[in-house]
Amino acid sequence: MNAARIGVITFPGSLDDRDAARAITMAGAEAVPLWHADHDLRDVDAVVLPGGFSYGDYLRAGALARFAPLMTEVIAAAGNGLPVLGICNGFQVLCESHLLPGALLPNAGLHFVCRDQRLRIDDAGTAWTADYSTGQEVVIPVKNADGRYAADRETLAELEGEGRVVARYLDLNPNGSLNDIAGIRNEAGNVVGLMPHPEHAVESLTGPSTDGLGFFTSIVKGLVGA
Ligand SMILES: NC(=O)CC[C@H](N)C(=O)O
Numbered sequence: 001m002n003a004a005r006i007g008v009i010t011f012p013g014s015l016d017d018r019d020a021a022r023a024i025t026m027a028g029a030e031a032v033p034l035w036h037a038d039h040d041l042r043d044v045d046a047v048v049l050p051g052g053f054s055y056g057d058y059l060r061a062g063a064l065a066r067f068a069p070l071m072t073e074v075i076a077a078a079g080n081g082l083p084v085l086g087i088c089n090g091f092q093v094l095c096e097s098h099l100l101p102g103a104l105l106p107n108a109g110l111h112f113v114c115r116d117q118r119l120r121i122d123d124a125g126t127a128w129t130a131d132y133s134t135g136q137e138v139v140i141p142v143k144n145a146d147g148r149y150a151a152d153r154e155t156l157a158e159l160e161g162e163g164r165v166v167a168r169y170l171d172l173n174p175n176g177s178l179n180d181i182a183g184i185r186n187e188a189g190n191v192v193g194l195m196p197h198p199e200h201a202v203e204s205l206t207g208p209s210t211d212g213l214g215f216f217t218s219i220v221k222g223l224v225g226a
Pocket of ligand 1 (some may be wrong): 032049051052053054057061087089090092143144145146147
């Protein structure tokens, strides 16, 4: 059987594309490099939008990346069920693209926050979290300036009512996110946005844990089993 092919998009200013590719490889899939200026998704089975500062975070984090040529393809493919994971800046791009509701605002303390963060996986029903159990606690780093999840009251009620909060901060809310939200999914469940960085928690030598690998093994197992 051929390995699953998971694309990682590089925008100008992406930082964590190589780490995402490495995590994908560790999980047993082929990491396929994708370039923001192309219109070609190269037949991938899933896509990761990595962390970083796409287009220098000018205007607003993710606001310019949303208009990258490749995002036209990602938006169309996500509508047809392609699994998409946005990590940190990738989450910001997904909100700006309206693939996910709400927005990521400057952190409550107006500082860049970098810490190992305890989280609870609140929805193990997505393609990206199936290898966890709902309620499982993990430690994964956060590092961002614009991580405060915000949405209007109606949207928030909808997310909570439909169980679409994928991960929540425990112990300390590092950025003032509403309801301690660290990650959410779309209605269909194929698009997930996550502020913490699972690709930085895949091996004990460099990360605080290996707890992040589950996001990548989840999708790989789902694709191979599909
Ligand atoms: N690591 C990241 O992706 C964080 C960068 C992000 N644009 C921010 O500072 O909010």
